[in-house]
Amino acid sequence: MSAATQLTPLHPERRIAVVTGGSRGLGRASVEALAARGVWSIFTYNSNEAAAQEVVAAVEAAGARAAALQLDTSDTAAFPAFAKALAGVLVDWDADHFDYLVNNAGTAHHAPIEAVSEADFDALYRIHVKGVFFLTQTLLPLLADRGRIVNVSSGLTRFSFAGSAAYAAMKGAVEVMTRYFAAELGKRGITANTVAPGAIATDFSGGLVRDNPQINARIAGATALGRVGEAEDIGPMIASLLREENRWINAQRIEVSGGMVV
Secondary structure, eight states: OOTTOOOOOSSTTOOEEEETTTTSHHHHHHHHHHHHTTOEEEEEESSOHHHHHHHHHHHHHTTOOEEEEEOOTTOGGGHHHHHHHHHHHHHHTTOSOEEEEEEOOOOOOOOOGGGOOHHHHHHHHIIIIIHHHHHHHHHGGGEEEEEEEEEEOOGGGTSOOTTOHHHHHHHHHHHHHHHHHHHHHGGGTOEEEEEEEOOBOSSGGGGHHHHOHHHHHHHHHTBTTSSOBOHHHHHHHHHHHTSGGGTTOOSOEEEESSSBTO
């Protein structure tokens, strides 16, 4: 099946999302917000299968369906097998495509420029840039025409905090990549946008924002709404962006930071 193949929905009323890193944090919040809107999800987890199954149970309790597939999104060699497994889930669900791709999986990194090793830089590149590009490429034959792509970036591409240069540079690449996705996939009616969260109180970066009172207070003080973000501030926004009503939003960077550093 070529990337340009016209995919006709078997069940036009049903929508299916693929979300990377869906077992925790922003990914989990996105999967659960999609479930509340009746969207079924196939999501990835890296190593914590128990957490992934908790998300499956939560989705099913909401009346939707979910499937958890293991994937290290930095390992491009694993992408063809992942696509095959994903296609198998679709067949089980009596579907031949999915509608939404949310590239959310990622890792944090905090170090001053002089302390960033080449190995650190390469690891960030593999998951945040190479992984996003080639996973999207691999899944294009299964993504429906008029589908949606959302790539998760960071507020750190707009404002700067010392120690975030390498990570922010990767997210900057994601934002450029997203615009090219929009330009090239528009012929299939596929939109591509970037969602850029501000600092969020999750276990990302070892729970730095959530668990460090000084950092939490510093970020709250730099945010117009006076607090740090929560995963529940982001997941529903992503789910909303994917709705048909937002079909004309394309090639945009949408920051969801509560007004951080304005």
